[in-house]
Amino acid sequence: MHLSERGHTYALFAIVVITCALGSLTQTVMNSMLTGVCADFAIDAAVGQWVTTIYMLVMGITVPVVTFLSRRFSLKRLVFLALGFYLAGSVVGFFAPTFSVLVVARVLQAIATGITLPLVQAVAMTRFPRERTGTAMGIGGIAMGFAPNIGPLIGGALAGTWGWRSFYVILAGLLVLLWAATALLVESHGDHDAKAVLDFPSFVQSTLGFGGLLLGASNAASLPFSSPQVWVPVFLGVAFIVLFLRRQRVIANPLICLDVFKSRHYRAGFVAQNCLFASFMGITLVLPLFVQGPCAMTALDAGIVFIPATVVALFVNPLAGVLVDRVGPRAVCLVGATFLTVGAASFMFVGPDTPLWVLTFWQGIRAIGVSALVGPLNSWGLSGLNRGLMMDGSAFFAAARQACASLGTALMMMIVSLVGAPFAMAAADAGATVAALPYQAAFALSTLFAVGVFVVALWKIR
Known part of the structure; x- marks a missing residue:
């Protein structure tokens, strides 16, 4: 060059x-x-x-x-x-x-x-x-x-x-x-x-599909899943995404070429990235609610919890990329997935008496995992594609993980609401310890997604 x-x-x-x-x-x-x-x-x-x-x-x-x-x-x-x-x-x-x-x-x-x-x-x-x-x-x-x-x-x-x-x-x-x-x-x-052609039906299907999923997931953060404002957009979103994917396989000018999924790297990276974003994006909403709810801390305290994570992201993201080029993606992704899983699992055991510095520490551990995984999973997942498919792979990566991040957030908020309802009366008598249980359940879901990332890193990334 x-x-x-x-x-x-x-x-x-x-x-x-x-x-x-x-x-x-x-x-x-x-x-x-x-x-x-x-x-x-x-x-x-x-x-x-x-x-x-x-x-x-x-x-x-x-x-x-x-x-x-x-x-x-x-x-x-x-x-x-x-x-x-x-x-x-x-x-x-x-x-x-x-x-x-x-x-x-x-x-x-x-x-x-x-x-x-x-x-x-x-x-x-x-x-x-x-x-x-x-x-x-x-x-x-x-x-x-x-x-x-x-x-x-x-x-x-x-x-x-x-x-x-x-x-x-x-x-x-x-x-x-x-x-x-x-x-x-x-x-x-x-x-x-x-002379490139835009397949308009594909555009409509992707818009209604991804738009419906994102709208339903967004509404689910504040409304019960039984609400038509939640399940109707989600149902229609899933239906249109299915139609969109089927159409991409049979038309001459697909909006996104699904040949990307012929790559083993891409398939594994796709699953791992979606689990990653579902795991960590929901916590950005659930953790501040936990800090200001059961922990009875201030909005400033909720912001302080994320400050180390913000600093970590600035340095660990490029460092992880350099390490991928030097030692390969497997070691970096396994270490990142370990940090992510340990950090996420630790929140399952926090309570209303947990000090702010402990919450901040575990959030920092999670952030190291997230920052060590975002770039490497992207580069490894796309490395199996030829140049002509790179934009298709990048676009579908981005669209899918955005939807999974929203769905992960919605599921965690749904858990907080559903698990919290039976304990509402008990919380009034037993105090904040019981009130923390719904949040611990949401943290458990985040941990489950993190384990999914670890399994893919251990099993598929070479």
């Missing part, structure tokens, strides 16, 4: 990773700004939470379309497209006169994130030498691990000082810089087909 070509590759990868990191950060930043948004637009939290829900939904349904976009446009134009959606959303968000307009802004930003999420993986796997893909994927893992964890902290700091709209100003400034860097540093390659 010539120096100039290497420089263009590094510039492209840096721009894509930073853009994706900003998108992941934007997904969670509004969580701590929600109070200010609700106050400004005179809405309640039930309405306000749509700034988060709609982001997740749109991002999930955009990801599968990236395979078509990557065939239709050059990589440079695809980056410009993502930056354009992102910048437009930031400007609309800053000037939003009503809550509905703010939701539109979040839709635009979510489209951009949906484009860049699989793009990070595809660039890492196709633009770097094979012996350095692990390192590249580890660096890319920062966008999926560190950025979303730091989002609520940044959002809280800005909301308490300059107001929630200030985030969109800062974001717009960063995106202008990224736009200029793309124009100056990224080469326009001819790796696209202007």
Whole structure:
């Protein structure tokens, strides 16, 4: 690789990773700004939470379309497209006169994130030498691990000082810089087909399928599973995903080529990643509720629990990638899965009297496992695909794990609700010890998913 070509590759990868990191950060930043948004637009939290829900939904349904976009446009134009959606959303968000307009802004930003999420993986796997893909994927893992964890902290700091709209100003400034860097540093390659065809029925099926699953899972976090707002979207989502998968096997221009599943690496990586995201994403919601509920601590304490995990993600993600290139994926994934499982299992034994430092320690152990697994599972799972299938594999990885993360969260919240109901009266008499049982049951489910990751790492990764 010539120096100039290497420089263009590094510039492209840096721009894509930073853009994706900003998108992941934007997904969670509004969580701590929600109070200010609700106050400004005179809405309640039930309405306000749509700034988060709609982001997740749109991002999930955009990801599968990236395979078509990557065939239709050059990589440079695809980056410009993502930056354009992102910048437009930031400007609309800053000037939003009503809550509905703010939701539109979040839709635009979510489209951009949906484009860049699989793009990070595809660039890492196709633009770097094979012996350095692990390192590249580890660096890319920062966008999926560190950025979303730091989002609520940044959002809280800005909301308490300059107001929630200030985030969109800062974001717009960063995106202008990224736009200029793309124009100056990224080469326009001819790796696209202007005649690429979008199969519209496939697009509709994937949108309704993944959108239904994500919507149902999101509603399940606050509503019982018996509610039509939960089971109807989930049922329709599953039905349309089945139709989508069947159609991809028989049409000439599939939205996602399912030949990716012919790869042993991809199949194992697919299962392990889905278990990983189901295990750790739900805890980001359940653990703060546990800290502020049975433990009777403050919201600040709930945030402190995640601070070491955030720092860990920044360093362990790239380190794990470097180690994959040097010692291979098996050792790294087994160590990561061990940390994940031990950390998750430890929460099954915490109670209302558990000190804050103990909760923070075990969450840090879990975070080491998560950060050590995200990049290696991606790089190993995609390593069995040829270059032509890389974007298909990346997109389906991203779409599926987003759905599994939401379903894992919904199942944990459902357990807290179902297990908690029989103990509600007992908790009033026996105190917080009984009240902690539903959360321990949810932690047990997280542990089960973690064990699934460990089994795949032990059995399949070589």
